[in-house]
Amino acid sequence: MKETLVRFSVAIGGELLRLFDDYRERHRYPNRSEAVRGLMRSALIDEAVCDEETDAMGVVTLIYDHHSSRISKRLTDIQHEHLEMVVTTTHVHLDAARCLEVILLRGKAAAVRNLSDDLIGTKGVETGRLVLAAASAVVDGQGHAHGHGHAHPHPH
Known part of the structure; x- marks a missing residue:
């Protein structure tokens, strides 16, 4: 089952926006949404591996x-x-x-x-x-976060 995308807005400007757009281009994200998703996944993975038992x-x-x-x-x-x-x-x-x-x-x-x-x-x-x-998905392809205390299958 495909998850519904939720739109939300983020207000940034000036130097932070310029640096973010430079980052997006360097890493070849096609748009800002993909870049934000990539950064979110990266942060969640970094957080997951901070847990010694992961x-x-x-x-x-x-x-x-x-x-x-x-x-x-x-x-x-x-x-x-x-x-x-x-x-x-x-x-x-x-x-x-x-x-x-x-x-x-x-x-x-x-x-x-x-x-x-x-x-x-x-x-x-x-x-x-x-x-x-x-070693296992922190966020699956459907945008669902894992590592929340239990394992369960997802239909894909």
Whole structure:
């Protein structure tokens, strides 16, 4: 069943409107409504993954010098200690010395953050970053918010 769209107005102007329109164009939203919906979804996802018990997906990116003392083995050992959370790993050679490793993790948000911190904090890692997202829909395609304490199916 398709939800009815509700129109509401937002009064903004000046610099905030100019910055918002620039944002909309940079991110290629076709109109302001789509941009507002995108920002709302993003805020709801950010809020959902603040809950330590939320099922989450994490993308960890690491850059390191593979000549650094046993770093590859240390990173592999950490991942082997958490096989239930490691979905996949991709390793790319950036140049003669440096490597990029991308590790996809799945688990409770707190556990994903902890494992990510262990990987990023490994001696020899030059830089690391975690991008965290809710593993299940926070807002489905019908605009219905999830994460409200119970699960239920939706006809689509």
